[in-house]
Every structure is written in C-alpha cells, then in structure tokens.
Amino acid sequence: MDFELILRITPFMAEAAWMTVQLFAVTLILGLIVASVLTWAGFSRSALLRGFARVYISIMRGTPLLVQLFVLYFGGPQLGLSLDAFTAGCICFGLNIGAYISVGMRGAILAVSPGQTEAARALGFGRAQTMRFFILPQAAPLILRSVGVNAVILLKSTALVSAIGVVELTAAGQRFANATYQPFEALGVAAVFYLALTYLVTGGVALLERRFGVEEGKPS
Amino acid sequence: MMLDFSVVPPYAGVLLNGLLWTLLITALATTIATVCGILFALILLYAPLVLRWPVRFICFLIMGTPLLLQLFLVYYGLSQVGVNLPAFWTGVAALGLHYAVYNAQIMRTAILGVDPGQTEASRALGFGRLATLRHFILPQALLVATPQLGNNTLILLKDTALLSVIGITELVLSSQLSISRTFRPFEFYLTIAALYYVINLGMEWVLRRLARRLEAIK
Amino acid sequence: MTTQTQPMVLLKGIRKHFGSHEVLKGIDLTVERGKIVSIIGPSGSGKSTLLRSINMLEPPNAGEIWLNGELVNQPLTGRAYETHINAVRQKMGKVFQQFNLFPHLTALQNLTIGPIKLKGVSPAEAKVQAMELLAKVGLADKADAYPARLSGGQKQRVAIARALAMRPQVMLFDEATSALDPELVDEVNLVMKQLAAEQMTMLIVTHEMNFAAEVSDWVLFMEDGLVVEQGPPEQVLKNPVMARTQSFLRKHLAS
Numbered sequence: 278m279d280f281e282l283i284l285r286i287t288p289f290m291a292e293a294a295w296m297t298v299q300l301f302a303v304t305l306i307l308g309l310i311v312a313s314v315l316t317w318a319g320f321s322r323s324a325l326l327r328g329f330a331r332v333y334i335s336i337m338r339g340t341p342l343l344v345q346l347f348v349l350y351f352g353g354p355q356l357g358l359s360l361d362a363f364t365a366g367c368i369c370f371g372l373n374i375g376a377y378i379s380v381g382m383r384g385a386i387l388a389v390s391p392g393q394t395e396a397a398r399a400l401g402f403g404r405a406q407t408m409r410f411f412i413l414p415q416a417a418p419l420i421l422r423s424v425g426v427n428a429v430i431l432l433k434s435t436a437l438v439s440a441i442g443v444v445e446l447t448a449a450g451q452r453f454a455n456a457t458y459q460p461f462e463a464l465g466v467a468a469v470f471y472l473a474l475t476y477l478v479t480g481g482v483a484l485l486e487r488r489f490g491v492e493e494g495k496p497s
Numbered sequence: 498m499m500l501d502f503s504v505v506p507p508y509a510g511v512l513l514n515g516l517l518w519t520l521l522i523t524a525l526a527t528t529i530a531t532v533c534g535i536l537f538a539l540i541l542l543y544a545p546l547v548l549r550w551p552v553r554f555i556c557f558l559i560m561g562t563p564l565l566l567q568l569f570l571v572y573y574g575l576s577q578v579g580v581n582l583p584a585f586w587t588g589v590a591a592l593g594l595h596y597a598v599y600n601a602q603i604m605r606t607a608i609l610g611v612d613p614g615q616t617e618a619s620r621a622l623g624f625g626r627l628a629t630l631r632h633f634i635l636p637q638a639l640l641v642a643t644p645q646l647g648n649n650t651l652i653l654l655k656d657t658a659l660l661s662v663i664g665i666t667e668l669v670l671s672s673q674l675s676i677s678r679t680f681r682p683f684e685f686y687l688t689i690a691a692l693y694y695v696i697n698l699g700m701e702w703v704l705r706r707l708a709r710r711l712e713a714i715k
Numbered sequence: 716m717t718t719q720t721q722p723m724v725l726l727k728g729i730r731k732h733f734g735s736h737e738v739l740k741g742i743d744l745t746v747e748r749g750k751i752v753s754i755i756g757p758s759g760s761g762k763s764t765l766l767r768s769i770n771m772l773e774p775p776n777a778g779e780i781w782l783n784g785e786l787v788n789q790p791l792t793g794r795a796y797e798t799h800i801n802a803v804r805q806k807m808g809k810v811f812q813q814f815n816l817f818p819h820l821t822a823l824q825n826l827t828i829g830p831i832k833l834k835g836v837s838p839a840e841a842k843v844q845a846m847e848l849l850a851k852v853g854l855a856d857k858a859d860a861y862p863a864r865l866s867g868g869q870k871q872r873v874a875i876a877r878a879l880a881m882r883p884q885v886m887l888f889d890e891a892t893s894a895l896d897p898e899l900v901d902e903v904n905l906v907m908k909q910l911a912a913e914q915m916t917m918l919i920v921t922h923e924m925n926f927a928a929e930v931s932d933w934v935l936f937m938e939d940g941l942v943v944e945q946g947p948p949e950q951v952l953k954n955p956v957m958a959r960t961q962s963f964l965r966k967h968l969a970s
C-alpha cells in the first residue's frame with residue numbers, strides 16, 4: 278500500500294466529500310418536502326390526488342435512479358430544460374428519495390391504530406386536527422426510522438452523479454484511480470470517507486430516535 | 498426541439514439485446530445474492546469467530562459504501578493485483594455480493610425468528626444439528642424471508658443499470674450507443690425507463706402471488 | 716440384552732440445575748413395559764424438565780437414565796455423543812404442549828420425514844405407514860393439509876402420529892392438551908387412550924386429574940423438583956397421604 282499517495286490525495290478527497298455532503302443535505306431536505314406532499318396527497322379526499330401519488334411513487338420506485346438522472350440531465354435540454362449537473366442531481370434524487378420516504382410515512386401513519394382516529398373524531402376533532410394532534414405524534418418514531426434508513430441509502434446514491442460529471446467522492450476516487458494506476462488506494466480513501474459519513478448519518482438518526490423516539494414509552 | 502419517438506424503433510434490436518443482458522445479469526446476480534446471502538447468514542450465526550469476523554467486516558464495508566464505488570473497486574482493483582476477469586463477470590459478482598450482504602441480514606433475522614419449538618421437535622425425533630438446520634430451520638426461514646428477498650431482487654434489477662459504467666452493454670449502455678448515433682437522449686432514456694418499469698411491474702406481480710401462496714402455508 | 720423383565724424406563728437419582736437453581740433434586744422412577752405413568756404437580760415443579768431430561772433435550776447433571784436396558788446418558792463427547800443420543804431419541808416419541816408441527820410440511824410429510832431421513836425407509840413405504848397412522852388418529856383426509864389449516868386438536872393428533880411413525884418404545888407427553896380449547900381436548904385424549912389399550916408405554920405430564928385417574932397405572936406427584944408422593948391412581952388421586960398432595964388436588968379439583 279502506498280501511504281505517500283494516500284496522504285497526497287486525502288485533501289482533495291476531503292473536498293470531494295464536502296461535495297457529497299452538500300448533495301446529500303440539499304437532496305434530503307428536498308426529499309422530505311416531496312415526501313410530505315406525496316403523503317398528504319395519498320391521504321387526500323380527492324381521488325385524482327391519491328391516484329397521482331400512487332402512480333408517481335410507482336414510477337419512481339419502478340425505474341432505475343441512474344436512468345431518471347439521465348432523462349433529466351441529458352434529455353431535459355431537448356425540452357428546453359438545461360440544468361447544471363449539481364442542480365440536476367439534487368432535483369432528481371430529491372424527487373426519487375421523496376417517493377421512498379413517503380412510502381415509509383404512509384406505513385407509519387397506517388400503523389397507528391384506527392381506534393385513535395375514531396376516538397379523536399368522536400371527541401369532535403376534524404380530519405386535519407386528528408392527523409396533526411393524534412396520528413402524526415404517534416407515527417413520528419416510525420417515520421423517523423424510515424427517514425433514517427432512506428437517508429443512508431440516499432448518501433450512497435449520491436455517487437451516481439459521478440456519471441454526469443459532478444466531482445464528488447466516487448468521481449474523485451475514480452479519477453485518481455485512473456491517473457495513478459493505483460485504484461485500491463484511491464478508491465479505498467473514498468470508501469473510508471463514505472464509511473465515516475454513513476457512520477455519522479446512522480449515529481445522527483440514532484440520536485434523534487433516542488431524543489424523540491420509541492424508547493420513551495411512546496407507542497410505536 | 499420536438500420529441501420524436503420514431504427514432505427509437507430502428508434501434509429496437511440494440512435495445513432488445515441490452516434488455517436480454519439486463520435480465521441475464523439480474524438472474525445471475527440474484528442467484529449469487531441468494532446463495533451467498535444464506536451462506537453469510539449461517540456464518541454470522543453459527544461459524545467460529547475466525548470466519549465470522551471477516552464476513553462481518555465485509556458486511557460493514559459493503560453496507561457503508563456505494564455500489565458504484567464497489568464496482569469501480571472490483572473492476573479497476575482486480576487488475577491492479579493481477580486478476581483479469583472479464584468485466585461481465587466482475588460486474589455480476591460485485592452486484593451479487595453486494596446484495597448477498599443485504600440478503601444475509603434478512604436471512605439472519607428470519608432464522609432467528611423460527612420458533613425454538615421446531616428445533617426441539619426435530620431433535621426429539623432424532624435429527625442432528627445440521628439435519629435440523631437443513632430440513633426444518635432453513636426451509637421455514639426461507640418461507641418467511643422470500644418476500645423480502647424478492648424485494649431485494651427488484652432493487653437489484655434497477656441497480657444493474659450501474660454496470661453500464663464499467664462497459665457492460667446492458668440496457669443503459671445499449672441506449673447510450675443508440676443515442677451516440679441519433680443524439681436523442683430523451684426518447685431513448687424514456688423508452689428504457691418504460692422497459693424497466695414494465696419488467697418491474699411483472700416481477701412485482703409474480704412476487705405478490707408467491708407471497709400470497711406462502712402466506713397460506715404460514 | 717433386553718428381556719421382558721427389564722423396565723422400559725428407569726431413572727436413578729436424576730438431578731438438574733440451571734445455574735444455582737436446582738430444578739430436579741434426585742428423581743427415581745421405574746416404568747415397566749406397557750405401563751402408563753402420569754406425573755402431576757404445580758407449575759414450575761420440574762415436570763417438563765424431567766421429560767426433557769429423559770430424551771436428553773436437557774441432559775441431567777447427575778443420575779442415570781436407562782431405556783430398555785440401554786444407558787441413555789453415556790459419558791460420550793463429540794460425534795459419538797451426537798450419534799448416540801440421536802439414535803436413542805428415535806426410540807422415544809415426544810409430544811409437546813405447543814404441537815411443534817413442521818409448518819412447511821403437509822401432515823403426511825410431517826410423519827414421513829423422520830422415517831425417510833433417519834431410518835432410511837423408502838418414501839413409498841413411509842407413506843403407506845404414515846397413512847395408516849393418520850387413519851388411526853382419524854385424519855386420513857387431512858394428509859395433504861398444511862398445519863396452518865388444522866385445528867388445535869387435529870394438530871396434536873398429527874403430532875402424536877408423527878411421534879408414532881418412528882415406532883418408538885415409549886411415548887412422552889408434556890401437557891398434550893393444555894393448549895387446546897376445552898371442546899378439542901377429548902379427541903386427543905381418545906387417541907391417547909387408544910394407545911394405552913395397545914399397551915404403549917407412556918409417560919404423561921398432565922393437569923387433567925380425571926384423565927390421569929382413568930388411564931394411569933401409576934401416578935407421581937412432584938413439587939419443587941422432588942417426588943412428594945407416588946402410587947396407584949386410586950391412592951394418590953383419591954386418598955393422598957401427604958398434606959401437599961391433598962392441597963394441590965383440592966385446588967385442582969375445585970377449578
């Protein structure tokens with residue numbers, strides 16, 4: 278193993294890791310917004326909205342993320358939609374992970390006993406109030422768990438933007454691998470950065486879970 | 498520029514070829530993922546520590562890094578250490594191994610979930626440890642795990658797209674070859690997205706039926 | 716050598732402890748060929764542990780277990796031990812409170828897998844014998860049903876047939892009817908009485924005093940890992956000598 282090479286490329290890889298983190302953060306926020314809208318639509322009284330949510334989620338989960346990215350980034354200009362690679366990556370991943378997160382949200386909400394809705398409605402609370410004051414607080418721990426799982430998946434999915442030329446961790450690793458003919462060292466450093474980031478994300482989620490989560494005697 | 502899907506049909510043969518490779522890769526990688534997944538689960542549960550620790554470490558590495566990076570690592574890395582496998586087999590093996598780790602977690606939970614009374618009944622009949630595992634524990638764990646393992650196969654199908662980056666002419670790379678001649682990315686990428694979607698729906702349908710039949714036994 | 720005079724099951728000073736908790740404190744028991752011995756006693760007294768010791772699911776810490784003149788708990792290790800206990804277990808049928816049928820196999824397959832895999836019986840022959848046993852427990856029509864489709868009483872009858880399929884020399888029942896709805900208890904008791912009539916040697920742990928009185932040749936009352944009182948059912952169940960037996964029976968007959 279070439280430690281000298283590892284030391285030399287580490288600062289550059291750290292910069293690339295920062296790019297990965299930015300992608301991850303922007304996408305996660307976007308994904309949470311998309312997921313909330315989809316979940317809301319999925320429980321809406323309008324059959325049209327419910328149908329839209331179902332079809333949208335089915336398509337997002339039924340096609341490869343890489344192909345979605347290519348449709349947007351390479352196909353977009355044909356429709357007059359020219360995005361830079363970073364923006365395209367954020368939008369595409371956000372739209373995609375939002376679908377996955379919303380499935381978790383929906384499951385969590387459905388897992389709350391129907392008796393809760395009945396009890397709240399019997400007291401005179403409206404649909405939205407029932408959701409807000411009774412269902413969502415009880416679903417929160419499960420929602421958090423599914424967001425956590427998807428966040429880790431998202432972190433690793435950000436590697437795909439290397440295919441449209443964003444120089445994040447994987448792209449940087451690949452470039453150094455090609456330039457130095459020492460792929461184990463170059464890609465290995467990238468891997469270590471990913472492991473550290475995964476550790477941080479899982480740790481962060483665990484922290485949140487402990488703070489708001491299941492262990493506090495709340496029903497899950 | 499208007500969309501014009503009439504550019505696609507002349508390349509139907511190219512796409513069909515890519516589609517067949519995608520399906521073949523899915524089948525091969527799923528086989529590896531299932532067999533190695535069961536093997537890993539058994540090692541994680543029952544093997545001596547000298548075997549358990551390496552597998553645990555592999556799981557840690559694979560679950561903590563992107564599949565794409567793993568593909569690059571195997572693709573470029575193997576030739577660095579002098580192993581020259583065809584890209585196809587490198588890709589299939591890496592993909593299979595990646596999902597083996599996730600399948601191992603599923604199988605581990607499923608095996609641990611089998612009622613201890615089953616072991617008790619089997620041993621009382623006179624079956625040994627290994628025979629108990631083989632005839633009773635594993636089949637029942639598989640029964641429970643099959644829907645989840647199938648779900649991983651659906652995800653694996655979509656991840657075969659990544660093999661295009663190491664030069665395997667599956668569906669994505671086939672469409673890119675067509676695009677390089679027609680300069681019509683939108684039409685081609687949308688077409689293959691539809692193809693993936695249809696296969697995905699078909700596999701989902703099969704899995705749902707399978708799950709329903711297994712449910713009747715449980 | 717086995718002779719007609721040899722007891723089928725002979726226990727000498729069986730002791731078992733989990734950590735510092737002594738669960739069996741020296742149990743002696745003789746079960747003659749073709750006899751039926753019932754074990755009663757409060758929950759936690761060690762009845763299940765005793766049955767589990769006899770077929771080495773819970774090897775005892777001290778004492779001797781003899782099956783038809785063969786020492787069961789021989790001081791073996793490794794492969795020799797495994798081979799020995801697997802062979803011995805094939806000679807003892809065990810029926811569990813929770814049935815423990817194999818859910819991925821049909822009723823018929825539950826019966827045939829043991830003979831086929833363990834005794835090398837041909838699948839065709841195993842099937843013929845299994846069908847006979849299923850008919851005997853009144854479930855010939857359920858041969859192809861999976862356990863999930865059977866009622867509790869049917870499951871337990873299949874479980875008894877599964878044990879019988881190994882042609883055991885003795886049957887061990889651990890509260891075979893305790894998990895059943897009351898209306899399903901009789902169908903299982905009926906099968907057990909039928910076995911009794913055929914001179915099967917049986918060891919029965921039960922909470923049903925009437926059933927015990929009806930089928931047993933001998934009754935043991937256990938408490939805290941010791942045999943407090945034993946004798947013919949008329950004596951132990953109707954005119955117990957020991958105060959603890961009396962109070963146990965009062966509670967049990969009252970409820």
Ligand SMILES: Nc1ncnc2c1ncn2[C@@H]1O[C@H](COP(=O)(O)OP(=O)(O)O)[C@@H](O)[C@H]1O
Pocket residue numbers: 733738756757758759760761762763764765
């Ligand atoms: N595997 C075990 N580990 C620790 N304690 C056990 C185990 N099995 C049984 N015991 C204890 O042994 C005692 C006797 O249990 P058991 O034989 O099941 O009684 P019974 O069948 O008469 O109700 C109980 O106190 C129980 O908690």
Ligand SMILES: [Mg+2]
Pocket residue numbers: 762763764890
């Ligand atoms: Mg008991």
